[in-house]
Amino acid sequence: xxxxxxxxxxxxxxxxxxxxxxxxxxxxxxxxxxxxxxxxxxxxxxxxxxxxxxxxxxxxxxxxxxxxxxxxxxxxxxxxxxxxxxxxxxxxxxxxxxxxxxxxxxxxxxxxxxxxxxxxxxxxxxxxxxxxxxxxxxxxxxxxxxxxxxxxxxxxxxxxxxxxxxxxxxxxxxxxxxxxxxxxxxxxxxxxxxxxxxxxxxxxxxxxxxxxxxxxxxxxxxxxxxxxxxxxxxxxxxxxxxxxxxxxxxxxxxxxxxxxxxxxxxxxxxxxxxxxxxxxxxxxxxxxxxxxxxxxxxxxxxxxxxxxxxxxxxxxxxxxxxxxxxxxxxxxxxxxxxxxxxxxxxxxxxxxxxxxxxxxxxxxxxxxxxxxxxxxxxxxxxxxxxxxxxxxxxxxxxxxxxxxxxxxxxxxxxxxxxxxxxxxxxxxxxxxxxxxxxxxxxxxxxxxxxxxxxxxxxxxxxxxxxxxxxxxxxxxxxxxxxxxxxxxxxxxxxxxxxxxxxxxxxxxxxxxxxxxxxx
Numbered sequence: 001x002x003x004x005x006x007x008x009x010x011x012x013x014x015x016x017x018x019x020x021x022x023x024x025x026x027x028x029x030x031x032x033x034x035x036x037x038x039x040x041x042x043x044x045x046x047x048x049x050x051x052x053x054x055x056x057x058x059x060x061x062x063x064x065x066x067x068x069x070x071x072x073x074x075x076x077x078x079x080x081x082x083x084x085x086x087x088x089x090x091x092x093x094x095x096x097x098x099x100x101x102x103x104x105x106x107x108x109x110x111x112x113x114x115x116x117x118x119x120x121x122x123x124x125x126x127x128x129x130x131x132x133x134x135x136x137x138x139x140x141x142x143x144x145x146x147x148x149x150x151x152x153x154x155x156x157x158x159x160x161x162x163x164x165x166x167x168x169x170x171x172x173x174x175x176x177x178x179x180x181x182x183x184x185x186x187x188x189x190x191x192x193x194x195x196x197x198x199x200x201x202x203x204x205x206x207x208x209x210x211x212x213x214x215x216x217x218x219x220x221x222x223x224x225x226x227x228x229x230x231x232x233x234x235x236x237x238x239x240x241x242x243x244x245x246x247x248x249x250x251x252x253x254x255x256x257x258x259x260x261x262x263x264x265x266x267x268x269x270x271x272x273x274x275x276x277x278x279x280x281x282x283x284x285x286x287x288x289x290x291x292x293x294x295x296x297x298x299x300x301x302x303x304x305x306x307x308x309x310x311x312x313x314x315x316x317x318x319x320x321x322x323x324x325x326x327x328x329x330x331x332x333x334x335x336x337x338x339x340x341x342x343x344x345x346x347x348x349x350x351x352x353x354x355x356x357x358x359x360x361x362x363x364x365x366x367x368x369x370x371x372x373x374x375x376x377x378x379x380x381x382x383x384x385x386x387x388x389x390x391x392x393x394x395x396x397x398x399x400x401x402x403x404x405x406x407x408x409x410x411x412x413x414x415x416x417x418x419x420x421x422x423x424x425x426x427x428x429x430x431x432x433x434x435x436x437x438x439x440x441x442x443x444x445x446x447x448x449x450x451x452x453x454x455x456x457x458x459x460x461x462x463x464x465x466x467x468x469x470x471x472x473x474x475x476x477x478x479x480x481x482x483x484x485x486x487x488x489x490x491x492x493x494x495x496x497x498x499x500x501x502x503x504x505x506x507x508x509x510x511x512x513x514x515x516x517x518x519x
Contacts, residue, residue, distance in 0.1 A: 002062045003050070004076045007043040007086075008124045011036055011093075015116035018109050026108050030101035033112035037094040040119065044090040051083050056479030056501060058129065058198060071183060071195045075129035080480030081262055081332055082126045084473055088339045089126065089252050091462070093119040095343075095455045096244050102451040105152060105242065114144035118248065125256055131179045131195040134264075138175070138220070138256065142168055145249065153240040160236035167233040171220030178216030182268070185209055190507045200268050202487055202506040207271045214272030217264055218280075224257035225313050228287040238306040243353075246302065247346035250309040251339040258313070258335055261320045262328070267484045270491035273323065277492065280321040285414045287314030292421035296428070300359040301349045304429055305342065308385065311418050312338045318415060319400035323488045325481055325500060327403025332477045334396035337466060341384045341393060344459040347452065348378050352433060355446045361429060366438035371447035375434045377456055382430045384463055386422050392463040395470035 014036030021028045052059055058077035066073045078086065097115060105111045121141030128134040142164075150161040179195065186203045187193040194200065205213065223230045238246050265273050291311030298304040316338065319331030351374070352367070353359040368375035387393035397419070405412035448456065466472065486501035 003043060003047050004060055004078065004127050005062050005074075007040060007047065007090075008076070008120055008127065010040050010043065010120075011116040011123070012120040015113040015120065018113035018116070021109050023109070026104055029108045029112055030104065033097050033116060034101050036116055037090075037097040037119070040123075041090045041094045044086050047078065048083060048087060051078065051080075051476065053080065053476040054479060056080065056483040061129065071193050072132045073130055073196070075133065075196060076124075076127040077129045078127055079483075080477040081259070081484070083476065084332065084336050085126045085252075085255055085259060086123060088255070088336050089119060089122050091458070092248065092251055092339065092343050095458060096248060099347075099451060099455045100244060102454070107151075111148070111152060114148050115244075115248075117144040118148075118253075122252060122256070126259060129197050131182065131197065131200070131264075133195075134197075134260075135172075135176055135179055139172060141253065141256065142172075145245065145253065148245045149237055149241045152242050152245070155240070156236060157240045160233075160240045163233040164237050167223050167230070168220075171223040174216040175220040176216075178213050181216075182213050185213065197263070197268070200506075202270075202504060203268070204505050204507070205269065205271065207275070210269045210271035211275045212272075214265060214269035214276065217260060217269075218276060221257040221260040221265070222280075222283065222317075224260070225254055225287075225317060226257070226310070227283045227314065227317060228290045228310070231287075231310060234306065234310065235303070239303060243302070243346055243350035246306070247343045247350075250306065250346065251343040254309070254313055255335050255339065258316050258320065258331070261317070262332075262481075262484055266320070266323070266488045270487035270489075273321070273488045274491040277321055277323060281318060281408065281411050284314045284318035284321060285411060287311065287317070288415055288418035292418045292425065296421055296425040298425075299361060301353060301361055301429060301433070302346075302359050304361065304425055305345045305349055308345075308422065308425060309338070309342050311422070312342070312385075315397060315400055315415065315418060318404060318411065322400075322404045322407060322411070323485060323492055323494070324403035324407060325478070325485050325489075325498070326406070327400050328481045328485050329474055329478055330396045330399025330401075330403060332481060333466075333470060333473045334393065334400060336473060337384075337393045337396050337463075340459055340462055340466075341381060344377075344381045344456060344463075345385065347455055347459075348374070348381060351448065351452055352446055361432050362439075364433045364439055365436045366434075367446055368434040369438070373448040373453075374446060377448065377460060378430060378434065380460060380463070382426050385426045387419065390467060392466035392470075394467070395474075 021032055058079055061077035064074040118141055121137050124137035128137055146161055150157055183195050186200055189203055226234055288311050291307045295304050295307035316331045316334050319327040356364050384391040384393050387397040401412050482500040486499050486503050489499045490503050
């Protein structure tokens, strides 16, 4: 059974078949979308069951001809990095669709169909084993979010979608140029024209070639993350998009850029990553500091959480560009943790703002007395955002800071500013809205309801599981992380004792010469 192909096709077919639902068939559209999301979630769990946690390379590979003569093929697989992003995607999309089936937006057929298309694009991206396929899904996932913002967004959505398209298209077009150039340059070195990710690993590019080829990819990745100052599309998109769409953008879509750094940057262009390491560290630190400071001064709940997400993504990017297995393992774990926590935070923001009639932080207060469930769950989410010991975010953030400190203590010290300011802006949000005298809405009106708990309780449950058992992710990701980080470790001159995977040059050296050890 081609489980991965099936997993990608189900939401795609579910989105297309939504048009057979009658125009006024709101109930049919809900059932159709919910069943589709449920099937995708079940298939992803089956894929997890077939995943071998001890292997570092591709697993469950599925290969099919497409345009093989020019190196374009259907090739999908998973490893210890992508499996967790797949599960994050299927869980959060299932919860989002479940919530939308209760709080149905206008034109539910189109809205739910676009959500399913976005899920298909992301699942394809996280399983793509071919650069062209990676690019196809990279573009495909953006289209539904463009329409979701442009059609269902609030005032200012035209500007938001224009910025969203301009930023992403600039990065995407340069990435396409780099993809084509990568294949042709690799052909000159190896004698084989291919876009296959495994076939392109450890190609012996010269340093200038590696730098220029990586540059096009990097621009697309830092825009999608985003990192400062390439975040210009974020404020308008987060301000105007429906809260469910904002949650998916922050929790999952942003991980596409991080995933690109791990899947393409480190293993394919290690010499380029060595060249760009310090600039990328500085951009990551700037995102942490900028996002934290701006979040602290935001007047609305939505934008405070949005800019806090920018700061947390800076932490994740820092863990990758540190070129250290411990930091990279922390980044993988934090991708999952951040996705869960920020999704839950946006649910809370949506509940309060919709029932209080305002998003202004200073206009709401004293809600805890009449809404104990809201106050309790919001406190758990706040503590997870602060990464306090005992929360699910603690282990990942600790791994990142420890790995970065091992090689660049100054970067770890600056990153601590984000840890400090996280307590400032998140506690400001919690204390202002939950404590003190009552301001704004009736406290009982904002209490969590059944439809809210349907989304929040599973997220809290996953947070508790990962807090108690971080090895659930680390045990499955370590081998893959070691494999993708090792080429960059060799390029940057790390001691052999720190490199935990074998790095063989492509093509292999001729008899009588030595390969590149990486043990």
